[in-house]
Structure formats: C-alpha cells, structure tokens
Amino acid sequence: MRKLIEFIRSIYVVVLFVVLEAAAIGYYAHSSSYTQARLLARSNQVIGGVHGFFAGIRRYLFLGRENRALAQRVASLEEQLAQYQEAETAARLDSYMQNIGESxxxxxxxxxxxxxxxxxxxxxxxxxxxxxxxxxxxxxxxxxxxxxxxxxxxxxxxxxxxxxxxxxxxxxxxxxxxxxxxxxxxxxxxxxxxxxxxxxxxxxxxxxxxxxxxxxxxxxxxxxxxxxxxxxxxxxxxxxxxxxxxxxxxxxxxxxxxxxxxxDRYEIRELQQSDQVEQHTRVN
Missing domain, CATH: 2.40.10.340 (Rod shape-determining protein MreC, domain 1)
Incomplete structure (x- = not known):
C-alpha cells in the first residue's frame, strides 16, 4: 500500500495536468459553436491522415499483385495490337495487287x-x-x-x-x-x-x-x-x-x-521432261 501511495505521489502532478487539460479542452470545445467546428475539422484532419497512412501501407503490401495484374493487362493489349497490325499489314499488302489483271x-x-x-x-x-x-x-x-x-x-x-x-x-x-x-x-x-x-x-x-x-x-x-x-x-x-x-x-x-x-512453269517443265523431248536429247 505504501508503494502505491508513493507511486501516486510521483505521478500526481502529471495526472492532475492531464485532468485539467482535458477539462480545459472540454470547456473550450463547448464554449461556442465556432470552437466546436474548429475542433471537429482538426480531428477529422488527424483521423484522415491516420487512415491515409494505413491505406498507403495496404497499397504497398498489395503492390506486387497490382503490378502482376497490370503486366497481364499490358500483355493482353500488346497481343491485340499485334493482331491489328498484322491485319493492317495484310490489307495494305493485298492492296498492292488489286489493280493487276489476269496474266x-x-x-x-x-x-x-x-x-x-x-x-x-x-x-x-x-x-x-x-x-x-x-x-x-x-x-x-x-x-x-x-x-x-x-x-x-x-x-x-x-x-x-x-x-x-x-x-x-x-x-x-x-x-x-x-x-x-x-x-x-x-x-x-x-x-x-x-x-x-x-x-x-x-x-x-x-x-x-x-x-x-x-x-x-x-x-x-x-x-x-x-x-x-x-x-x-x-x-x-x-x-x-x-x-x-x-x-x-x-x-x-x-x-x-x-x-x-x-x-506456266509446271506446263513448261512437263514439256521439257516429256518423252518427245527426251527422244531428241538422247545420246545414240
């Protein structure tokens, strides 16, 4: 019991200060609507900062997953772009020949x-x-x-x-x-x-x-x-x-x-390799 009393004596000044401060802040907060509004705005700012801090931590922890999702999305878009480019290339090349008639x-x-x-x-x-x-x-x-x-x-x-x-x-x-x-x-x-x-x-x-x-x-x-x-x-x-x-x-x-x-190349080759031609190229 003696030790408890000695402990209270050692911290009673701090406790009294905290109590008086709390009473002063409570009195100040209820003194007018203006002071209530200021304290509410400041408390919201502090709470918002705390929430933002923890939200930033959460974003950092999930950054790897977001990067993987983003990489998959980029790969999908690159594949679509390659398909469009190939289709465009084929269409452009085919257009080179559109005006060439039968030959x-x-x-x-x-x-x-x-x-x-x-x-x-x-x-x-x-x-x-x-x-x-x-x-x-x-x-x-x-x-x-x-x-x-x-x-x-x-x-x-x-x-x-x-x-x-x-x-x-x-x-x-x-x-x-x-x-x-x-x-x-x-x-x-x-x-x-x-x-x-x-x-x-x-x-x-x-x-x-x-x-x-x-x-x-x-x-x-x-x-x-x-x-x-x-x-x-x-x-x-x-x-x-x-x-x-x-x-x-x-x-x-x-x-x-x-x-x-x-x-005509197959017809020409077939003719060149025909029996009639071989008869005239055969060595006697």
Missing part, C-alpha cells in the same frame, strides 16, 4: 516473321503458307518490286524463302537494255551487294547501270530490279566480267513482301 503470273503477299542476315545460308520466314496459295518456287520481291529471294519450303501456315544473301542462291541477270546475261549469286562477303558473274566482255558494264533479271530462271519474271552496278572487272582470260551489284532491296529492313508464281 501468266499469280501474285500473293506476306509479312516477314524471320530474316537472318549474318550467316552464309540466310533464310526468310513468311507468315503465309499453302492455305494462302503460297507454294515452292514462288519469287519473293520487296514492296518496291526488287528481288529478295524465292520460296523453298511451305507448310499450311508458313513459308521459308532462300534469301538472295545465301551462297546457294542462283538466278540469271543482265544489264538493263542489253542482251548480255550472267549468273547472279552472293559471295558471302557484303550483305548489300551480290555478284553478276560470267557477263560477256562485250557488255562493258558501267557504274550506276541498272541490273535486272534476265527472265531465264524458273523463279523470277524478266526485268525484276536487282540493283545497280557498283564495280566490274575482267577475268584473267579477258573473256567475261565479274560485276559487283549493289542490291536495290534493303534486306535488313524487310517487313513485307510480294510473292510471284509463273502459272
């Missing part, structure tokens, strides 16, 4: 979904396949009509083309407005240039001259733009030129392509 060539369009540039055997993957009318041996052109490659394999939904930047690529080419043709191939060095080899010495190529397809290949129509003469040199025997041609197609920025099929 010996059949046209289709596709978007590039894969394109290698840093290998010796570069390939281009397209987002259309057999169900879209794409087939092997179709020529692949850039949107401006310049040469890019030709299709070598197809599935129902996709196709793979051999890029002009492939050391196995071969087609025929010539200097525009001349009758001298040679073989177009890539030597694996510069991804911006190809070689026009075995060109007659009488062609006399000059820098800046346009190089086009000769129409002797089963893949490309005649006069498809390949590029421009960059340099030329005669071989050791002085019988033909090796011409370096700067490509017209920007292979590193290839997003959309036009595909061309010769409607």
């Amino acid at each position: 010996k060539y059949r046209f289709a369009t596709a978007a590039v979904v894969g394109n290698t540039l840093n290998r010796m055997q570069n390939l281009i993957t397209l987002n259309r396949g057999r169900k879209d009318g794409i087939e092997e041996e179709m020529a692949v052109l850039a949107p401006d009509g310049s040469m890019v490659g030709y299709v070598v394999a197809c599935t129902e939904r996709y196709a793979v083309a051999m890029s002009v930047l492939n050391t196995s690529f071969r087609t025929s080419g010539k200097i525009v407005d001349t009758d001298y043709s040679g073989s177009i191939y890539w030597d694996g060095k510069d991804p911006n240039t190809v070689i026009l080899g075995e060109l007659s010495k009488y062609a006399e190529p000059q820098p800046g001259q346009e190089v086009v397809t000769a129409g002797l290949s089963q893949y490309f129509p005649a006069d498809v733009l390949i590029g421009w003469v960059e340099s030329a040199e005669l071989n050791e025997t002085k019988t033909s030129y090796t011409v370096r041609v700067r490509l017209a197609a920007e292979m590193s920025r290839l997003n959309e392509v036009i595909l061309v099929a010769d409607r």
Whole structure:
C-alpha cells in the first residue's frame, strides 16, 4: 500500500495536468459553436491522415499483385495490337495487287516473321503458307518490286524463302537494255551487294547501270530490279566480267513482301521432261 501511495505521489502532478487539460479542452470545445467546428475539422484532419497512412501501407503490401495484374493487362493489349497490325499489314499488302489483271503470273503477299542476315545460308520466314496459295518456287520481291529471294519450303501456315544473301542462291541477270546475261549469286562477303558473274566482255558494264533479271530462271519474271552496278572487272582470260551489284532491296529492313508464281512453269517443265523431248536429247 505504501508503494502505491508513493507511486501516486510521483505521478500526481502529471495526472492532475492531464485532468485539467482535458477539462480545459472540454470547456473550450463547448464554449461556442465556432470552437466546436474548429475542433471537429482538426480531428477529422488527424483521423484522415491516420487512415491515409494505413491505406498507403495496404497499397504497398498489395503492390506486387497490382503490378502482376497490370503486366497481364499490358500483355493482353500488346497481343491485340499485334493482331491489328498484322491485319493492317495484310490489307495494305493485298492492296498492292488489286489493280493487276489476269496474266501468266499469280501474285500473293506476306509479312516477314524471320530474316537472318549474318550467316552464309540466310533464310526468310513468311507468315503465309499453302492455305494462302503460297507454294515452292514462288519469287519473293520487296514492296518496291526488287528481288529478295524465292520460296523453298511451305507448310499450311508458313513459308521459308532462300534469301538472295545465301551462297546457294542462283538466278540469271543482265544489264538493263542489253542482251548480255550472267549468273547472279552472293559471295558471302557484303550483305548489300551480290555478284553478276560470267557477263560477256562485250557488255562493258558501267557504274550506276541498272541490273535486272534476265527472265531465264524458273523463279523470277524478266526485268525484276536487282540493283545497280557498283564495280566490274575482267577475268584473267579477258573473256567475261565479274560485276559487283549493289542490291536495290534493303534486306535488313524487310517487313513485307510480294510473292510471284509463273502459272506456266509446271506446263513448261512437263514439256521439257516429256518423252518427245527426251527422244531428241538422247545420246545414240
């Protein structure tokens, strides 16, 4: 009991102060409507601050979940955007061909979904396949009509083309407005240039001259733009030129392509392989 009395004596001043303060605040609060309004506004401000503090803590604790939900939403929107962009690309590419009438060539369009540039055997993957009318041996052109490659394999939904930047690529080419043709191939060095080899010495190529397809290949129509003469040199025997041609197609920025099929190529091939032709080519 003595200790309790001593404890009360040690804190009675503080207790008395708190009681008097509470009485003073109570008296002040009820002294007028103005003071009541001020105290109510201040108490609401304090309570609001406390609630805001704890709300901020709750938001922080659930921030990871909100970020995951936001990331899922962004991924969904990105997928929708990709679908819209693909549809827009297909519509734009198809519009390139709307005014082309019936001819010996059949046209289709596709978007590039894969394109290698840093290998010796570069390939281009397209987002259309057999169900879209794409087939092997179709020529692949850039949107401006310049040469890019030709299709070598197809599935129902996709196709793979051999890029002009492939050391196995071969087609025929010539200097525009001349009758001298040679073989177009890539030597694996510069991804911006190809070689026009075995060109007659009488062609006399000059820098800046346009190089086009000769129409002797089963893949490309005649006069498809390949590029421009960059340099030329005669071989050791002085019988033909090796011409370096700067490509017209920007292979590193290839997003959309036009595909061309010769409607007559199967008929021509069947005729060339017919028994009648073999009779005249058989060695006696």
